[in-house]
Amino acid sequence: MNALMNDIEVIKTKHSKINEVDFDHLSFGKTFSDHMLECDYKDGKWQAPKVVPYAPITLDPSAKIFHYGQSIFEGMKAYKDGDNNILLFRPLDNFKRLNISAKRLAIPELPEAYFMEGLKALLKVDSDWIPKNEGSSLYIRPFIFATGKGFHASPADEYKFVIATAPSGSYFAGELKVLIEEKYSRSANGGVGFAKAGGNYAGQFYPTQLAIEKGYQQVIWTDDNTHEYIEEAGAMNIFIRINDTLITGPTSDRILDGITRKSIIELTEKEGIPVEVRKITVSEVVEAAKNGSLKEMFGAGTAAVISPISGFGYKNEDFDLPKLENTYADALKKRITDIQTNKVEDPFGWRYKVI
Known part of the structure; x- marks a missing residue:
């Protein structure tokens, strides 16, 4: 062969x-x-x-x-x-x-x-x-x-x-304002949410368009059963920083095993940034936004690498995230893109030379 x-x-x-x-x-x-x-x-x-x-x-x-x-x-x-x-x-x-x-x-x-x-x-x-x-x-x-x-x-x-x-060029320009979805679902248990199937994305367009009409750029998807758990951000995996800890949901039938997601988890573990892979509820995120412990939210995927989220809407209420000088999002994006473009050493063996 x-x-x-x-x-x-x-x-x-x-x-x-x-x-x-x-x-x-x-x-x-x-x-x-x-x-x-x-x-x-x-x-x-x-x-x-x-x-x-x-x-x-x-x-x-x-x-x-x-x-x-x-x-x-x-x-x-x-x-x-x-x-x-x-x-x-x-x-x-x-x-x-x-x-x-x-x-x-x-x-x-x-x-x-x-x-x-x-x-x-x-x-x-x-x-x-x-x-x-x-x-x-x-x-x-x-x-x-x-x-x-x-x-x-x-x-x-x-x-x-x-x-x-x-x-x-860049997939997104600037930060995103997102709406946490309360009715529609991206995928379901036993379905094809973990696959990169074209139909997964077609099914996202209508709820996303509804969010755009309300002044948001993207939807944060929640679980299909209770809509209590944060799952993905638009067509990206999502990371949430509460205090100094970065949290992302576990992969499942419903959540894509993103390559950028895996890279971020490995990077944070190597560089000593606390990271938790666990379910996170909408109520936990809303409470963190109210008490000031919610520091960052960002989407992660191949097209955008990392897209910072500036604020989110939920149940007719909007929450703005703080403006930080040194963000995990900026640091992780730079680290990944520097590895991708051969500006720094690649201790993980991620970079693949074609010629």
Whole structure:
């Protein structure tokens, strides 16, 4: 297999778009690189992947992605350091999580070499698309969806694996004001909340839009049963600092095992910041806000890395967080991004050098 993967077919575009891009003013995920990786599953196995020009995908109207939602994805970033090395951050964790999602949605699992060697081949072809500006990166979107045809409610017999990339700036600008959700749920026990399934995000849009109409930017999700426990912040894991202790909920059927989340936990443990992985109630957070012990809240995920929360709403009452000079959010974000961009040593072995 390795011999095959080291000889991935590359079909280069005849018309690069790179000179049309303003790399000093990149929005997030709206500009796309010249090429993508493509690989089909048919006849009971994954076929050889290849790098092709970025282009629309044509599907039959009966393709099962449209009817039964078999679709999963990952989010990653590539960076360049001062020596033009191409770097990834914990890519094998993304690969493993993609297959966890695949298994839950009855999608054939992908061989590791197809993911890793295919990604490396794509990044080598589009290396000039990786921004070097502070705060920018090449966002990487691996995804798998059902292409098999038919209206019968059953898993498809054909799938497509794609990796597309987008040079991107910051995901969020500034701090977030969030609304703690009292009615809607992101996921439920026994469901697919732990998977990166497209439907998870589609189900978030309506409650989030309701929150936006009330003047908030995002929703803090609570448990589906009682709505008493804090679970996630928008499409991110959430961390809450009470006094000097950082708290985040345990992963479960409902909560995504975020790679940035895991990195923050490992960093805080190494650097002596008290961290607790436990359930945290809405009432505990509200009480901490009232008595002044609530110091910080922030979301954590690949796209934004860390997004500070400036305040939250709950039961028609708003709570502002204090303005601190030295925050855990700022320190942890700098530590992670410095590791990602090779500005500091990486004692964890997270950084992965492509070339």
